[in-house]
Amino acid sequence: MTQAEASARATQIRLLLNRYNHRYHVLDDAEVPDAEYDRLWRELKELEAQFPNIVVAASPTQRVGATPNITFGAVRHQVPMLSLENAFAEDEVTVFDSRVRERLEQTGPVTYSAEPKLDGLAVSATYLDGKFFQAATRGDGETGEDITQNLKTLATLPLKLKGVGIPRILEVRGEVFMPLAGFALMNAEAAARGDKTFVNPRNAAAGSLRQLDARVTAARPLDFFIYGVGYVEGTLPRTHSKMLKSLQQWGFNLCPQIAVVEGVDGCLAYYRKIAGARDSLPYQIDGVVYKVNDLESQKKLGFISRAPRWAIAHKFAAEEVLTRIRAIEFQVGRTGALTPVARLEPAFVGGVTVSNATLHNMDELARKDVRVGDTVVVRRAGDVIPEVVRVLAERRLQGALPIQLPTQCPICGSPVTREAEQVVARCTGGRLCSAQVKGEIIHFASRRAIDVRGLGDKLVEQLVDAGLVKNPADLFDLTRDQLLSLDRMGEKSASNLLKQLQTAKATTLPRFLYAQGIRDVGEATALGLARHFGELALLRGAGEEEIQRVSEVGPIVAAHVSRYFQNADNAQQIDRLIVAGFAWPVFEKKNTAPTGEGLDKTFVLTGTLTQLTREAAAEMIVARGGKVSSSVSKKTHYVVAGSDAGSKLVKAQALGIPILDEAAFLELLK
Numbered sequence: 001m002t003q004a005e006a007s008a009r010a011t012q013i014r015l016l017l018n019r020y021n022h023r024y025h026v027l028d029d030a031e032v033p034d035a036e037y038d039r040l041w042r043e044l045k046e047l048e049a050q051f052p053n054i055v056v057a058a059s060p061t062q063r064v065g066a067t068p069n070i071t072f073g074a075v076r077h078q079v080p081m082l083s084l085e086n087a088f089a090e091d092e093v094t095v096f097d098s099r100v101r102e103r104l105e106q107t108g109p110v111t112y113s114a115e116p117k118l119d120g121l122a123v124s125a126t127y128l129d130g131k132f133f134q135a136a137t138r139g140d141g142e143t144g145e146d147i148t149q150n151l152k153t154l155a156t157l158p159l160k161l162k163g164v165g166i167p168r169i170l171e172v173r174g175e176v177f178m179p180l181a182g183f184a185l186m187n188a189e190a191a192a193r194g195d196k197t198f199v200n201p202r203n204a205a206a207g208s209l210r211q212l213d214a215r216v217t218a219a220r221p222l223d224f225f226i227y228g229v230g231y232v233e234g235t236l237p238r239t240h241s242k243m244l245k246s247l248q249q250w251g252f253n254l255c256p257q258i259a260v261v262e263g264v265d266g267c268l269a270y271y272r273k274i275a276g277a278r279d280s281l282p283y284q285i286d287g288v289v290y291k292v293n294d295l296e297s298q299k300k301l302g303f304i305s306r307a308p309r310w311a312i313a314h315k316f317a318a319e320e321v322l323t324r325i326r327a328i329e330f331q332v333g334r335t336g337a338l339t340p341v342a343r344l345e346p347a348f349v350g351g352v353t354v355s356n357a358t359l360h361n362m363d364e365l366a367r368k369d370v371r372v373g374d375t376v377v378v379r380r381a382g383d384v385i386p387e388v389v390r391v392l393a394e395r396r397l398q399g400a401l402p403i404q405l406p407t408q409c410p411i412c413g414s415p416v417t418r419e420a421e422q423v424v425a426r427c428t429g430g431r432l433c434s435a436q437v438k439g440e441i442i443h444f445a446s447r448r449a450i451d452v453r454g455l456g457d458k459l460v461e462q463l464v465d466a467g468l469v470k471n472p473a474d475l476f477d478l479t480r481d482q483l484l485s486l487d488r489m490g491e492k493s494a495s496n497l498l499k500q501l502q503t504a505k506a507t508t509l510p511r512f513l514y515a516q517g518i519r520d521v522g523e524a525t526a527l528g529l530a531r532h533f534g535e536l537a538l539l540r541g542a543g544e545e546e547i548q549r550v551s552e553v554g555p556i557v558a559a560h561v562s563r564y565f566q567n568a569d570n571a572q573q574i575d576r577l578i579v580a581g582f583a584w585p586v587f588e589k590k591n592t593a594p595t596g597e598g599l600d601k602t603f604v605l606t607g608t609l610t611q612l613t614r615e616a617a618a619e620m621i622v623a624r625g626g627k628v629s630s631s632v633s634k635k636t637h638y639v640v641a642g643s644d645a646g647s648k649l650v651k652a653q654a655l656g657i658p659i660l661d662e663a664a665f666l667e668l669l670k
Contacts, residue, residue: 003051003053006047006050006051006054007054009047010048010051010054010059013040013043013047014056014058014059016040017037017040017041017044017060018060018160019031020037020040021060041060044059044061045061048061057132057159058131058132058159059159060159073145074139074145074146075134075139075144075146076142076143077124077136077139077141077142077143077230077231078171078230078231079230079231080141081124081138081139081141081144081230082141082303082308082643083141083307083643084289084307084308084311084313084643085307085311085312085313085607085645086287086313086314086315087312087313087314087315088314088315088317089647089650090271091650092314092647092649092650093264093267093271093290093312093314094264095650095653096290096312097110097263097264097267099309100292100301103300103301103309104297104301109262109263109264109265109266110262110263110292110293110297111239111260111262111294112260112261112262112266112267112290112291112292112293113239113240113241113258113259113260113290113291113293114259114260114261114266114267114270114289114290115227115255115257115258115259115288115289116255116257116274116285116288117285117286117287117288117289117313117314117315118175118177118255118283118285119201119283119284119285119286120175120176120177120178120201120202120206120283120284121138121202121205121206122137122138122173122174122175123136123137123138123144123147123151123173123174123175123176123224124136124138124144124171124172124173124230125151125157125174126169126171126231127161127169127170127171127172128168128169129166129168130160130161130162130166130250131159131160131161132152132157132158132159132160135147135148135151136148137209145210147209147210149214150208150209150210150211150217151209151224152214153214153215153217153218153222154176154222154223154224156223156224157224158251158252160251161250161251162250162251163249163251165234165246166234166250167232167233167234167235168234169232170232170233170234171229171231171232172226172229172247172252173226173227173228174224174226174228174252175224175225175227176205176223177201177202177205177223177224177225177283177284178202178204178208178220178221178223179201179221179223179283180201180282180283180284181221181282182220182222182223183198183200183201183204183221186198186204186220186221199353200352201284202284204220205220208222209222223283224253225253225254225255226244226252226253226254227244227254227255228240228291229247236295237295238295238296239293239294239295240291240292240293240294240295240298241258241260241293244258257274257277257281260293261290267314270288271288278316285316286315286316287313287314287315287316289311289312289313289314290311290312290314291310291311292311297310298310304641307643319379319380320349320377320378320379320389321347321349321378321379322347322376322377322378323344323345323346323347323354323375323376323378324344324345324373324375324376325343325371325372325373325374325376326343326344326372327343327372328341328343328359328365328403329341329343329410330406330410331435332409332410332411332427332433332436333435333436333439334436334438334439334442334443334517335426335439336409336426336427336428336433336436337424337425337426338406338416338424338425338426339358339359339360339361340358340359340360340361340362340365340403341357341358342356342357342358342359342376343355343356344356344357344376344378347378349378349380352380354378354380354386356386357378357387357388358386358387359388361423361424362405362418362423362425363423365403366402368388368390369391369393369402370388370391371391371396371400371402371403372400372403373396373397373400374391374392374395374396374397375391375392375395375396376388376389376390376391377389377390377392405418405425409433411429411433411434411435412432412433412434412435413429414428414429414432415427415428416428431470431471431569434464434465437464437470437471438460438461438464439517441460441463441464441469441471441472441475442457443515443517444475444516444517445460445475446515448511448523449511449514450504450507450511450512450515451504451507451511452475452497452501452504453500454493454496454497455497455501459486459489459497462486462487463475463478463486466486468482471569471573472577473573473576473577476501476576476577476580476581477580478497478498480494480495480498483497483498502581505580505581505582506584507582507583507584508585508587509530509536509584509587510523510526510527510587511526511584512536512577512584513529513530513536513539514526516564516574518561518564519560519564520556520557520560521560521561524617524620525553528550528551529547529550529553531550531587531589532589533589534586534587534589535587535589536574539561539565540565540571540574542562542565543562544558544559544562545558547561601626601637601638602627602629602635602637602638603618603621603626603627603636603637603638603639603640604628604629604631604632604636604639604640604648604652605618605628605639605640605642606640606641606642606645606648607645607649609640609642609662614642617640617665631648632648632652632655633655634655636655636657637657637658638658638659638660638665638668639652639657639658639659640660640661640662640665641659641660642661642662
């Protein structure tokens, strides 16, 4: 056979295999037996091996990478992949619909596209001139990981689009998930081999997509449903539902439960229908999503913070189960704070086996009156954080006693103190307490601080327990031989960590200050200190009165900062870090002294903010004379709502309390 003949035959086989793939995986209509498909695939593979020049990127044989990915590169989304606001109650959906109609100045019902909210991994896939080019995870919404080779292995991902009207550049967004049947079979096979099994389909899907070897991904039973588009150069239909139909005609797989509904009543009827069918669906879902169907209306509604105003996720109620308290222990954090933690009889809730749940602090523990041996209701708050909801007092064992705050630290034996009117109790051991040392180092190396990649919690524990590190400065004296003495530390891992430690020395002044772990100094306060003083030396020599002139700082925080820099051990640690090579660009000094009479207002923070954490936002409010409350009442002046804002936002709207998005909040604080 000549190369020309091989090329013609390969083209013919590719067309057949792509058609069979689409009929089988998307239309659920097998056109030929599996044996015929396999025969053609092997023939194509042999032709391409014999004539390498005829191989094309869109060939079905190229779905499985021949070599492992070494790393996952970064991909910046041209259109951010935003998260959705959540609704947990019907009245929250009603409020959402009212906001939409008000902004659109529409009196009649709004048409929505509704779909199940799959519990998988959000990804994007980009096509150039109809050919698959690149894939990425959501990541932080702005930048994701390059998973091109792995996504390419999914049979339901078309490598070449078919039909007319395909945009020159088309980025689709969708959910990669693992069907329940495939998940059960994969786990059964793993158990039979004696291998580790996955806890739930979502973890299995996420883990499968992040395999360094795409051949492993190819062996996993993954599926892919498209639910929208991102960046597009070309023309699309005017409604979301028609756009999805076009995507389906071009070769993409859609969730069969997608529907178009009218108004809030249609949304809620759809929710009840899907909730009733949830247990019979072939995949795992955790709610439904409503999207304004008209794309021009979506554009008019725009976005708030990191979420669109034209869509909302109506989540199912958090799953709750009964279990028993085996023990209540106290964990010690980096600032010495003692946190009571419930050790539970393992309970499967929300797709995860839960054996621990935080009890927050002594006041919360006393309020719920949780005791050892109690039968309790446990749920995963927002389907994420395990929490004890309540105690079934009628099942309490006779003789169960209330939990008392320890008088000595459970880690180092130092005295435990609780200041008047303070919720938190603290160990007084400082750096004599290994738990505080570990917490201090973990905080120092964290992503928002110095960002030492590869220095995880387990490795920090090893370093401290082995006596190799007693404070953050010791990290930069570590040698290769010391690292190699640790469990599961090889030559490559040791070299990478030493390299990351060197890289981390180039930082910024706010990050360096935040990394010190000064009590009550978060990112916002660290930034304020850097802006006010400009230089570390000026801050180290400042008194409380001067520090208090920083707008983010009140008298209590000023005292914490002053005491920190006056402490000899802290001063020595900072000197060692500077000698080790820590440096940062010159920071522009600005006058940040508070002006005017301050805010003198009460704020409630809800949802996720993007430019700063809620803790940092609270610091900024308090520093300007305001108050932060955990609950909405008639006395609340403002509610600051980020993405995923829930019942607090609904209550604020019902009470007519002004709502600020993040941009308006930051403007108010200027």
